[in-house]
Amino acid sequence: MLTLTYRQLSVLLQLLFWVGYFLFILFTFAYFFTFEIALIRSLLTLLINALLVYAHFYWLMPRFFEQRRFGVYICWLVLLVAAASLLRAGGDYALAQSYRQQTASTVGVMQQSLRDEEALSRFLAELYLSSPNERAFARKINQLFFVREIDRFLLSPMHIGSIVLTSLLVLLITLPLRLMENWHRQRALQQELQSRQLETELKFLKMQVNPHFLFNTLNNLYTLAFTQSDKAAPMIMKLSEMMRYMIYDASAPRVKLQQEVQYLHNYIALQQLKTARPQRIEFEVVGDTSVPVPPMLFVSLFENAFKHGMLEDVEKGWMKARLEVKEGRMLFRIANNFRPHTAKDQQGGIGLENIRQRLNLLYPRAHQFRVQAVEGVFSVEIELFISPNPSGHE
Numbered sequence: 538m539l540t541l542t543y544r545q546l547s548v549l550l551q552l553l554f555w556v557g558y559f560l561f562i563l564f565t566f567a568y569f570f571t572f573e574i575a576l577i578r579s580l581l582t583l584l585i586n587a588l589l590v591y592a593h594f595y596w597l598m599p600r601f602f603e604q605r606r607f608g609v610y611i612c613w614l615v616l617l618v619a620a621a622s623l624l625r626a627g628g629d630y631a632l633a634q635s636y637r638q639q640t641a642s643t644v645g646v647m648q649q650s651l652r653d654e655e656a657l658s659r660f661l662a663e664l665y666l667s668s669p670n671e672r673a674f675a676r677k678i679n680q681l682f683f684v685r686e687i688d689r690f691l692l693s694p695m696h697i698g699s700i701v702l703t704s705l706l707v708l709l710i711t712l713p714l715r716l717m718e719n720w721h722r723q724r725a726l727q728q729e730l731q732s733r734q735l736e737t738e739l740k741f742l743k744m745q746v747n748p749h750f751l752f753n754t755l756n757n758l759y760t761l762a763f764t765q766s767d768k769a770a771p772m773i774m775k776l777s778e779m780m781r782y783m784i785y786d787a788s789a790p791r792v793k794l795q796q797e798v799q800y801l802h803n804y805i806a807l808q809q810l811k812t813a814r815p816q817r818i819e820f821e822v823v824g825d826t827s828v829p830v831p832p833m834l835f836v837s838l839f840e841n842a843f844k845h846g847m848l849e850d851v852e853k854g855w856m857k858a859r860l861e862v863k864e865g866r867m868l869f870r871i872a873n874n875f876r877p878h879t880a881k882d883q884q885g886g887i888g889l890e891n892i893r894q895r896l897n898l899l900y901p902r903a904h905q906f907r908v909q910a911v912e913g914v915f916s917v918e919i920e921l922f923i924s925p926n927p928s929g930h931e
Contacts, residue, residue, distance in 0.1 A: 543721050547717070547718065547721075551714060554710075555583065555587065559580075559583050562578075562579045562582055562583070563575055566578050566579055574632055577632060578628070581625070581628045582628075585621050589618070589704060590707060590708060592617060593614070593617065593708055594711075594714075594715045594718075597610060598610075598715060603719075618704050621704050622700045622701050625700050625704075626700060629700075750807075750840075753811060757807075757811065758810075772806070772807060775806055775807055776807060778799070778800075778803055779800060779804065779807070782800045783800075783833075789832065790831070791830065792829065792830065792832045793826065793827055793830075794826040794860075795826035797830055800836070801836065804839060805818060805820060808839075814851045816848050816851055816855075816856075817848075817851070817855040818855070819855075819857045819859075820857075820859075821859045821860070822860045823863075824861050824862030824863050825862045828862055828867065828923060830921075834919075835871075837889070837891060837892055838871045838889075838917050839856075839858070839871070841888055841917075842915075843856075845915070846873035846874065846915070847873070847874050848873070854873075855874055856871070857871070857872050857873075858872075862923075866920060867920070867923055868918070868919070869918070870916065870917070871916065871917050873914070873915055874914055874915075875914075875915050900921055903923075904920060904922065905919070906918070906920075
C-alpha cells in the first residue's frame, strides 16, 4: 500500500489544484481566442497567480499576519493584488494586440460583409465549410465579434474587476493549504517537544536505579556472601548484567526483546531475595524474542507489582505476566493481587503515565494500552502492532 508523507501529500494537493486551475482557464479562454493565444494567456495567468499565492503564503502571512501586524498585512495584500492585477491586465493587452493582428484580415472581410447581405452570406458559408463542426463554427463567430470589441472589453470595469476578483478567489481557495501547513508544523513542533521531554525523562530513568531496590539488593547480597551461600555469585552476576544493560544497551532506541526479557528475569530474581520462601511469580514468554522493542518499556509494570502488590505475603500474594509475539503483534499482560488501599497508588503511578506517553510517541495509532483494577486484581495490557523490519519509529 502506497503511503505518502505530509510533505508529499501537500505537494500533490497543490499540484492537482494548479493543474485543475490551468485546464479550467485554458478551456475558458479558448472559447474567445485561438488555442495558441489561449495557451499563452493561461500560462501567464497561472504564473502570476502562483507568484501571488506563494508570496502571500511564505512571506506575507509569516511576516505580518502571524505576527498579528494586521494593518501592515492588509496594506501589503492590497499592493500584491494590485500588482498581480496590473501584470495580468498588461499581459492581456499585449496578447490582444497580437490576436488583433492575427485576425485582422478575417475581421476586415467580416466588417465589409456586414454592409452587404449577399457578401455576409458568402462569408458565413465559407467560414462554416472551413469549420469541422457547428461548435467550432460558433466559436469562430464569437471570436471574430469579440476581437472587434476587445479594446472596450479590456478597459471595462467588468474585466478589471474580474481580474481582481479571481486573484482574491485564488488566494481564498488556497488559504486552507497554508492553514493546514501551519497546523502540521505546530503539531510536529509539539510532538518534537514532547519527544525531547520524554527522551530526557527516559535517559534519567536509564541512568538511575531505584535506591530502595539497590540498597535492599546489596544488603541481601551481603547476607548471602556473609553466610557463604551458593546464590551469592549468581546474584552478583545478575546485578552486574542489569547495570550493564541499563548503562550501555538501553542507550539504543531499540533492543532485542530477549535482552529486555533477560533484564526482567534478573530484576525478578533479585527482588525475590527479600523473602526467605519463593514468591508466587509467573513470567511466560512465547514467540520470537529477536524482535526490536524500546528498552525499559516493561520494567515499571513489574516495579508497580512489587511495590503495590501483596508479593511480600508469600501465602496470598501472586503476580502473573505473559509476553507473546505473534503475527506482527506483541501482547504483554501483567496482573497481581493488591490490598484495597493501594489500588489508587498503583493506578496513578508516574511509571504508568511514562509508559503511556512513550507508546503514544513510539507507536502512534499502533498500540493499545489498558489498565484495570477489578475485584482485588490489578492488570495492565499492552498490545503493539509491530512491523517486520522496523527502523526508528513504527
